[in-house]
Structure formats: C-alpha cells, structure tokens
Amino acid sequence: QQKVQQSPESxxxxxxxxxxxxxxxxxxxxxxxxxxRQHSAKGLEVLVSIFSDGEKEEGRFTAHLNRANLHVSLxxxxxxxxxxxxxxxxxxxxxxxxQLIWGSGTKLIIKP
Amino acid sequence: GGIITQTPxxxxxxxxxxxxxxxxxxxxxxxxxxxxxxxxxxxRLIYYSITENDLQKGDLSEGYDASREKKSSFSLTVTSAQKxxxxxxxxxxxxRLGGNNYAExxxxxxTRLTVL
Numbered sequence: 001q002q003k004v005q006q007s008p009e010s011x012x013x014x015x016x017x018x019x020x021x022x023x024x025x026x027x028x029x030x031x032x033x034x035x036x037r038q039h040s041a042k043g044l045e046v047l048v049s050i051f052s053d054g055e056k057e058e059g060r061f062t063a064h065l066n067r068a069n070l071h072v073s074l075x076x077x078x079x080x081x082x083x084x085x086x087x088x089x090x091x092x093x094x095x096x097x098x099q100l101i102w103g104s105g106t107k108l109i110i111k112p
Numbered sequence: 113g114g115i116i117t118q119t120p121x122x123x124x125x126x127x128x129x130x131x132x133x134x135x136x137x138x139x140x141x142x143x144x145x146x147x148x149x150x151x152x153x154x155x156r157l158i159y160y161s162i163t164e165n166d167l168q169k170g171d172l173s174e175g176y177d178a179s180r181e182k183k184s185s186f187s188l189t190v191t192s193a194q195k196x197x198x199x200x201x202x203x204x205x206x207x208r209l210g211g212n213n214y215a216e217x218x219x220x221x222x223t224r225l226t227v228l
Binding site: 004031032043044045046049051088090097098099100101102103104105 | 143145152153154155156157160162168170171202209213214216217219220221222
C-alpha cells in the first residue's frame, strides 16, 4: 500500500531565500501528485499538481517529480512571511485516482 | 467558484455518543469526500461518494457511517465516540474523474471534534 513521507518535519527559511520541501512515496504506479498548503485560519489550498516526470511551475511554486526515485519536491521562490504554513504532499493510490494518500506535512516558517 | 460549508465548526461529545457532521457544497461537484486529520498528521480518507447514489469506504471507515443525501450534501456519523478523541474532520468535493484521471479536490474549513 502507498506510503508517503515528508521531510523535513520543520523548516525555517529567511524571507527571499528558496525553500525546498521533499516527499517520498513507496508505490511508483501512482499517476498524480499534489502539494497543498494548510494555514490554520484559511484551510487547505492546492498549490501544484503534477502528473509526469519533470517540473511544473505555478507562480512561485515549482514541483519536481522523479518517479524512478519515488520522489516529488516543492520549491518556493522568494518566500514571504505569509507563506508560513504546513505544506502537505498527497499522492494518488495506484489502484484508485479518487483516493489520496497524504504525508504528515512540513511546517514552514519564513523569517522576515 | 464555490464554497464548502461544514457544520458544526466545533463538536463536543461524550464517550459512546453517536455524532453527526454535515457538509454542503455549491460547486455542483459529483464527488464528495470525508477525511480525518489528527494533530501533526496527514489526512486519512474515511468515505467518499463518486456520484449521488454511491458510497465507497476509505482506509479509515471502521467506526463511521456516511450518507449522501443529495448531490450537494454528504454527512458523516461517528457511531460511538471514543474517550479523549480529538481530531479535525474535513469534507472535500471534486468533479468526477475524467479521461485524464485527475480532479482537483476542494476542501471545507473542517469540524473540530473533542470527546470528553
């Protein structure tokens, strides 16, 4: 069964420096991968969804997928203090695209 | 655009009590989901409903029942609340999967459950 792990658990980055978050998964048959952000006050919002190896950019957020290495990453360019939140990786189950398996999150703090 | 409404926002129950959480969406989405999130953990799927008359179990369905009353609403029942249980229950909705096998899930604000 698909297992998803995120690292690091917590990350502090200075404003304007690149922030990089990692997600590894166990089942390479999944075909969609998503990064969400969870603000305590605003709930969950999707940032980037990626379906094939390579990179996908959505504004300041770029996801990199390497299915052979069972790895998907998220890079945040020029982060602001308002980007401080918990970032969650979600991977579809190999046998059901309706079912997402979630990592436990990376808590990102952006220092002014 | 649309919105997902979950009621109540906060739910306090007693051990052994049956508790019902409600979710409404106005996206006109076919598919709806219930997730549980424990503190510091990722989301776990409890039930989902692909269309109005469908109900599918997720990995965490034991101890829960769900009901899709109509296209726009999906309820979750905790059949017997466990003492000291604390979690947030999140409802989501999406379009039905198409040829690309992908549909974005949109989330409600959550119901925070505390069992005394």
